Amino acid sequence: MLTWAVGSVEALGWVDEWVEEILYVAREVARLELLVQVFVNERGVRKRDVEGGKEEVSMPGWVHDARVKVEYRRCEVEGVVGDIFERRVGAMVVGACGPGKLADGVRKAIRARMGQGSIDLVEEGFSY
DSSP states (O other), rough: EEEEEEESGGGGGHHHHHHHHHHHHIIISSSSOOEEEEEEOTTTHHHHHHHHTTSSOOOGGGGSSSSSSEEOOOOHHHHHHHHHHHHHSEEEEEEEOOOHHHHHHHHHHTTTTTTSSEEEEEHHHHOO
């Protein structure tokens, strides 16, 4: 599972070609069932306006892939980590890259599951 939280719909276009490649490699090369979950936390943007064409936004083609789920709300880290942890098979690694508050939430979610299974954290920060 690849989970990504962005502040605007426009941010989806920044990684367009990389996400296309990740999805291709996962399916065709590695034979993995990769699911992508994207949270768009842009004030005033509603799913029906974006997907219905009311917002003047160019959505990348990969958002329509069956393996991709786009949600128009804030990412609740505890819920995401908990859901994936319950469905995991074997060991699990969580990678976090973002602002401090996001990393704090990820670390808290990981700590709550220590001792319940094999789980590792890899973290990159956005601060200097």
